[in-house]
Amino acid sequence: MTTLASARSGRLDLLDPREVASLGGIEVVARGVVEGFLAGLHRSPFRGFSVEFAEHRPYQPGDEPRYLDWKVLGKRDRLYVKQYEEETNLRATVVLDVSASMGWVGDAERTLTKFDYAARLAAAIALILVRQRDATGLIAYDETIRALVPPRARAGQWPLLVRTLGELTPAGRTAAERALPRVIELLKRRGMVILISDLLVDRERSLQAMRYLRHRGHQVSVYHVMDPAEQELQGPAEARYVDPETGDSVVASAADLRRAYRATVSGVVAAWRRACRTSGISYHHILTDMPFGTALRRSADARARAG
């Protein structure tokens, strides 16, 4: 009932990601999610910090009320916000992990693959940024750079990003620690870096790369995407679990290790969160059964707390 009511009210951001994805492609989903998401916000989650006025644009839900042009409102009875020059200079780059592990899904009937979820999340974030006229780009990687869309603030940027995302398929191994230096080379101007990955990588080496980005003045946000089945071990009494990326395997009994495994995953998440916090990196743990709006809201809240 809640789902149906949410669908009728247009709040796709609150629906089950699997159901939302069934409504259309990445573009449709991202638009629906963002519309719903912004309707529930009082201020834009991704804003610039310039003071030089550039132009007006229609008010959108989520925009800061302080940027409303009260004179225009008084004269024409319409809501417009003022845009500033530097705001359009925010360079945001979504860095998306497209390794083979991202193509895994624990229960295809109930959840999206990590990649499908991450692609729609990336499109939604990009749409929010583009609507703020921020220069938004995309880097997809596994061991190497698989796709690169340089950050632009032009009108056709978001369709390009969506098209690029639609052409990607997860494959290959993840070696973020090797791909990230290349990403660093591509991000010469400081800006915002949004890393969306399942983080099945060497933590220290990956963190070293992210710290370097942070050192270069980037704002870094990490979206740790995880399938619910990776958090809660399921499976037969005894099975050989094989990593589709590395081919590593281990024989284990889900019943024997379920409890300890849950503790291990909690420890891993806590370790990532702690390490990111100490490095000034924003960390978000996202499960693929989580509504997109919830994922976006978490990042928005985190940014709001960060000021």
Added chain:
Amino acid sequence: MVFLSPLALFGLGAAVVPPLLHFFQRREPPVVAFPAVRYLQETKRDAQRTVQLQHLLLMLLRILAVVLIVLAAARPVVTGGVGAHHEPTALVIVFDHSLSSGAVQAGTRVLDDLAARARETLREAQDGDAVWLIGADGIARRGTPADLLVEVSRLAPDARRLDLDAAVRQGARLIATSGYARGEIHVLSDLQRSALQSTGNSQQSTTGERCAPPGVDCRLSAVDSSLGGLPILVYHPRGDPPPNRGAVLARPTPSLWLPGGGSVRVGVGGGPAGAAARTTVTLAIDARSLARALVTGGGEVELNAPALAPGWHAGTVSLDADELRADDRRAFAVRVVVPAAVSFGSAAEIGSFAQEALGVLAAAGRVRLGAGDVRIGTSPAGGGAVVVVPPADPSVFGATNRALEAAGVPWRFGARREREDTLDAPAVPELAGVRVRLRWQLEPVGGAERPGDVLARAGGDAWLVRSGRVVLLGSRLVPDETTLPLTGAFLPFVGALVNRIARGESGVIEAMPGDPVALGDRVTAIASADSVMSVRPGAVVTAPAAPGVYALRAGGDTIGMLVVGADPRESDLARAADAEVAALWRGARVSVTDNANAYTARRFRGAGRSELTGPLLLVALVVLIAEAFLAAGGRLKRT
């Protein structure tokens, strides 16, 4: 602890199945794609020891479950415990405290072992039970467990032999008429093989007056009960019975002694177990040891006694002590008489051989010639004892028969019969093998013989008859009619005829304890060393339970002796096999054991003890639940 189904213990082998499965059933598990293998590896590395311990614990729990279930299937039973109650049961305890129960086996008297079992059972009996105790006397006594406990404590080895088969069938009838739905017979016995040989209408048939409850005829003769399905629990002492030798025979020979003395034939029995060893036999008369001899088990020996004064003499034969003392001594009695004074008409009347024989016997001091005690002739006329021989002249038979009738003798001389036959005379050993060529048939007047009158037969016809103080011979003592005068037995026979047969034998009655004894018409009392019991003349009484010699009195005179001796079969301690017992009581649910714990476990159909099957299954259930919980990784706790 005992197991009611011990064969189920073979199932303990199944306890190796869980370890075998654990160690050898290592099949390749299914492959599952899982990207977070690194987390799993880390988890497994950290939890390896815990998981191994968990698996070990699981295996132990499974083994324990198998062991518990197998033990439960074996139905272990312990004595005592909680809830030792049973349904109301009609219980008959056949307690064999016969003579053989006095044997000492492995340092313990058999009777004490059996009594301990009886006491255990009676203590376990409940108020709602109907309990009977049948002892060696064959009488069923019903009482409360407390009363019967007292009764059991009083029991001692009894010289009477208990017919186990009859006692069990009597118990079955009591149970059948008790109105109880459940019944059991417990046989506590040394289980002599001889005790299983039924005597049929035994001595107990006359002793039903003490049977309870009133109105129920408990005499063994009235037994007619089916054993179908009835539980019969038989307990006997553990181990083989001890070797035993017993004095099974002590018989004066001849039965009536002359002052010159006689001999006593002694038999030593005890069955095969006691046959090999030799033992010393001691003869004592009037408490004086007179002779000794060595004899092997199963053999006989004749001990000579010196001259004794005329009168009644009591004696004993005794053996060396062994594990069963009660049968090492046997009593006997003998009467010593002065030689009979014999008179006869003429040589033509009794035959020259008889006349010569009397002369020889007189010369030897075995008889006295002259009127007095015995007269030999062709007519019963005259006082004292008379030996009537057939007349040489056939025309005289009519007068002889009339004289016999006039003297009240219920026998007469019949037709002459000329056929050679061998005499059959168990009571007159001197006539063994003697042949008769011609005889006059001795016919009972009225056609019916009186029991005990006929002492010897020839070809089925009476040949030697005694009726009161008149003795009739079927042939004249001449070689034309019988070979007797030409044999060496002629002189002993003539001596026995006048000294013993004509004068009414020895007057000694032999009986076993509890046997019915027909006393003579003149007996008015039975006297032992310390008591006198009056009896009605001609009565049939029960022989005393205690072996020994009892005087039969007529007024102040001793006219006979009653010698009571134990049944010789009691000396044979050989035990019956379980199969023999089961075959004897076919149809019943017979359970034979020499294990006190097993007996305890099986009585009251095992209901009165704590059978551990239920608790074991409960523990097994708890173990299986714990195993399931552990195998599920503690999911129950988490939820």
